[in-house]
Every structure is written in structure tokens, then in C-alpha cells.
Amino acid sequence: MPDVRTGAPEVSVVICVYTEDRWGDILAAVASVRDQSYPALETLLVVDHNPALLRRLAKTYGDDGAGAEEGAQRVRVLANAGPRGLSAGRNTGVAAAAGEVIAFLDDDAVAERDWLLHFAEGYADPRVMAVGGRTQPVWASRRRPAWFPEEFDWVVGCSYRGLPPGRVAVRNVLGGNASFRRSGLEAVGGFASGIGRDGQRLPLGGEETELCIRLTRALPDAVLLIDDRSVIHHRVPPARERFRYFRTRAYAEGLSKALVARSVGTREGLASERRYTTRVLPAGVARGLRDALLGRPGGAGRAGAIVAGVAAAAGGYALGTLRARRGASSFAVAKLEAPTDDEVADGRWAPDGPSGAPGGRRAPDGASACEGAGG
Template identity: 80%
Template sequence: MSHLDISVVICVYTEDRWEDILAAVDSVRRQSRPAAETLLVVDHNPALLERLGEEVGANTTPGEEVRVLANAGPRGLSAGRNTGVAAARGEIVAFLDDDAVAERDWLRYFAEAYEDPRVMAVGGRTVPAWASGRRPHWFPEEFDWVVGCTYRGLPPGRVRVRNVLGGNASFRTSAFEVVGGFATGIGRDGDKRPLGCEETELCIRLTRALPDAVLLIDDRSVIHHKVPAARERFGYFRTRAYAEGLSKALVARSVGMGKGLESERRYTTRVLPAGVARGLRDAALGRPGGAGRAGAIVAGVAAAAGGYVLGTLRARRGGATFSVPGPAPRPGPAAGAGRPRAREEAP
């Protein structure tokens, strides 16, 4: 197995998720393949920064390192991840959502994939943990990406992909030295819009810069992602699909429609029609939710298409912008000196 050190980055932004944050950190502590360090990046929330610096540090065991950092860039997930990458000391950086818990072998399967030096990124499988205890009858598995989870249509096993999914992913830190960090202005940026696609844009940039790079998803690297009740509603489903269209327009502007929509073409021409047919068949057989799932797929496609058209028009008019940071600076040799401990660091 690879002996590369793995740094785990968890971006956090609200004290409302305090218990979720602690559960995420605890799941990293329990890994069969230990992380070299855990980095908690706080997104412009001084109270949370101080509380984590004090309370997480009090629970740190000897030999364990948990660092609490302030987001050094603009508000949002992309800048938070870039802050974590810049501070990471491991050769691999893994990202875990702050409302998710990783299964025990999560990092072990990531590490195995990096035995191949061509592998530059590895993602895993994200399973929804519904607040209601079960999937809503109308919610199609083909749209699980709406709640940040692995969706029907992705191939099983360890397979090569165009891009990994950001809430359950890992990269060689050398990748960021080549192409820079996550673009700001594409993904979640602290406002109410549930945007995304920043990891898609980064992965396409990476394979353009390094044509021999291999990007994988290994569905044995499993995390369980919490889905709050508000995200089980159709209103959020529609809003998130629309926002995805806006984000996809920015990705296409950055990398071109060929790569930017390559996977989406197969998804919309094969996976979704099969989902509609399955829903209608279930409805004909009297199974609950069949018609609702078929209708939700059609509505989701329409919302995403509308977002894409509007996003494309905005991009052409210069009303939608994003920026790509340069290569991330790496910590110097002295960065790892001293006894491992939890501490608060200023950017």
C-alpha cells in the first residue's frame, strides 16, 4: 500500500452544524489508514473559528494533529478548499463535507489507488442519509447529485472518470502545483444559491495540463452525507437543478463545451430517459412514487437547461465571472516541526 501521507480537509461555516462537524472529525480519527493531519477551514466565522480552536484541541490525542484555519480567501467553498490545500503537508489531500461521516476504510481505498503514479485524483461513493429516514418516494436516484451524493448512472467499481465529486474526493498535492486551485465564482460562495461544479472545472483543467493523468472513482471509499429535511423538498430540488445549469455554463465557458458537457450528454441522452421509463413503468405497476420520479426527472432537466441558457447569456455579456488561483504555495520544511496538536492559525 502507498505510504504517502494524506491530509484531510473539512471546510466548515456555521455553528448550526457543530455536532455534524465533530462527527466528521471523529470519522477521520477512526480510519483504518490514519490521516497524517486533519485541517478544519472556517469560512469567515470568527466565533466558530475560536470555538473549534479551543474545543477540538482539548480532545486531541497524542500523535494526532488537527489544525483549525481561517479561510484565507473570499467567502465560499472553493477558497476554503484552496486554503486547506496551501496549508496541507501530505502528498495527498482528501476532502470531506462537514455534514458527512466516512466509513472506516475510506482513506485506505484512496491510498491504494495512488500506488499508480499516473493517478492524480480519486473520488468515492457518497450515500445519502435522509433526515426523514428514507428517500422521498418522488426523488429519483438519477438526481442524487442534487443533494451531493452519488447518482444512478455512474459506473460501479474502480473506474476512470472525467471528474471526481468534491465532497468525497482526493488529489495529489502536486496537481495543485501544476494547475492552481479551485475556481472561485463557480461553486458555493456563501450566498443562498446552491451552486456547484468547481471540482468538474478543476479536473478538466488538470487533465488538459497533464494529458496522461488518471482520475478515478472507487465506490468502496464510502461516506454518508446528511440530507436535511429542507433538501428533501421539491422546491430545493428545482432550485439546485437550476443552479447546476448556471454553474455548467461557467464551466463550459472555461474549458469549452466539448469537455465541459461531455459526461452530461451521455447522462441526458441515456441515463435520464431510462429513468423516466422506469418511473412510468413503476406507475403502471402501481408502485408508489413512479409518476413523481418521472415527472421530477423532466422538471429537473428543464430547470437545469433554463439555468444553462441564462448562465450562457450572462457569461457572454460579461455578467458572470470567476477566477482561477495560481499554483498553491507549499509549506516549508519547518512547517511540520513541533509536537502535533490542534491549534488555531491565522492565514
């Protein structure tokens, strides 16, 4: 366990899960956390409104919510205490976590052994409020589709061509491979609900962008970093290697960016995107066309995919902006309220229903959150 007296922060790892279809991935993700060279204080599995998965994970890890095992082996299984979706799940994990730093790992990814070590190193500077890492795709077909441009790897939840190398200050980290100082999250209320994925709708995103901008507004001296030595490997299933998903995800990103821009303003909300669309993407199109002229496979396809992706995102942004102006799209930030140890231990940490506060509601006396989730 890290010795906090030396300045090394204790880190809680939150993995949000929602489907038994990813059972093997979930087990692999947890195993990679347990194998870290810098031990995690705990791993929290937050289950998004799936009672069967909640029970199965609790049985597998022998957990009643308080964590049956100590040290790096400690795994806690919790129900999402807010509305369906990734943002509320993350907030549930933050509220229940004990660490000074909270790291997030996707449920279909595995972390390299020094993942947490390089995160922790970043927090030696007290101004640092977030540290993100590099996410590598693991293609189901064992190789990148020839037409799929590296500039659009964010479509499959991975680091993309155009991100700066090394350990550098950034506007925002990418949520599936990121960590935050607890005090920063508490200062701004956590992730906004109503934006990001919920497992049912379009594959939206943008929640970490909105949070990071809100964080630096509230704490002007805050520093957010990406350290590309903090590496995870993210599985890309066959369906996400197809152009149909590529186009849909780009469109959904446009919708999400419209919400973010509506919340924080277009200057901050789209600052990184302007550089990306005016410098990174034109260079990508040029490379694709050059490769096509040289007879290299996939060049024309990559150039065309970049153009199609931009068009889809622009269409989503236009529609999202119109909806936001009409008040049809909105999201909210609620106070992060941690449960007491007794409430977590005896199962009284229950979903809160329609209000969506990350703190959740307390189950009636004698009731269990897990039992309630089971129907």
C-alpha cells in the same frame, strides 16, 4: 502512520466548515477521520469567515493552527485565507496541508472506516492524480422521498444512478468525497474561485468538474478514478428533501455548468452530461412511468421530477451562458502558496481580502489571523 518508504502516501484530510448550525456534524466528521483504518497525517478544519466558529473549534481541539496533537489525532483549525466560498476554503486547506495526497470530506458527512485506505490504494499508480468515492444519502425522514429519483442524488451531494460501479476512470470526481495528489493540484493552481458554493448564494457547484478538466489538460497522462469502496454517508436535512430545493439546485447546476463550459469548452465541459441526459435520464423516466402503471408508489412523481429537473437545469444553463457572454459571470484561478510552519503556528496566516489568492496574506507583526478574524 503510513510508511512512505513503502509507497503508501501520507494523506491530509480537509473539511471546510462555515456554520455553527452543523456543530454536531463537524464533530462527527472529524471523529470518522480519526477512526480510519489507514490513519490520516492530519485533519484540517478550514473555517469560512466565521470568527465565532473559528474560536470554538480552536478551543475544542486545542489548536493554534499548527496542530496540537500528533498522528491521526492531529487536528488543525484554520481561517479561510481567500474570499468567502468553498473553493477558496479548499485551496486554503491544500496550501497548508503537509500530505502528499489531500482528501476532502463534507462537513455534514461521516466516512466509513476504510475510506482513506481505498483512496491510498489508487495512488500506487503514479499516473493517478485524483480518486473519488461513493456518497450515500442519509435522509432526515429516514427514507428516500417517494418522488425523489436516484438519478438526481447529486442534488443532495451524493452519488447518483448512472455512475459506473467499481474502480473506474472518470472525467471528474465529486468534490465532497474526493482526493487529489498534491503535485497535480499545484500544477494547475487549485480550485477556481467565483464558482461553487459560498454559503450565501444559490447552491452552485461544478468547481471540481472544472478543476479536473484543467488537470487532465495540463497533465495529459493523468488518470482520475472513482472507487466505490471509499464510502461516506452524507446527511440530507429536511429542507433538501423538498421539491423546491430540488428545482433550485438543478437550476443552479445549470448556471454552474455554463461557467464550466465557458472556461473549458462545451465538448469537454458537457461530455459526461450528454450521456447522462440522453441515456440515464430517459431510462429513469421510463422506469418511473412503468412503476406508475404497475401501481408502485412514487413512479409518476419520479418521472415528473426528472423532467422538471432537466427543465430547471436547462433554464439555468441558458441564463448562465448569456451572462458569461456578457461578462457578468467569471471566476479565477490563483497560485497555491503554502504558509511557512512558523506562520501557521503563530497565527500570522490571515485572510487576504479582495484579491482572493489562496495563499492568503501575512498578518502584520504581532498580529494573529485568529484574532483578526474575531473582529
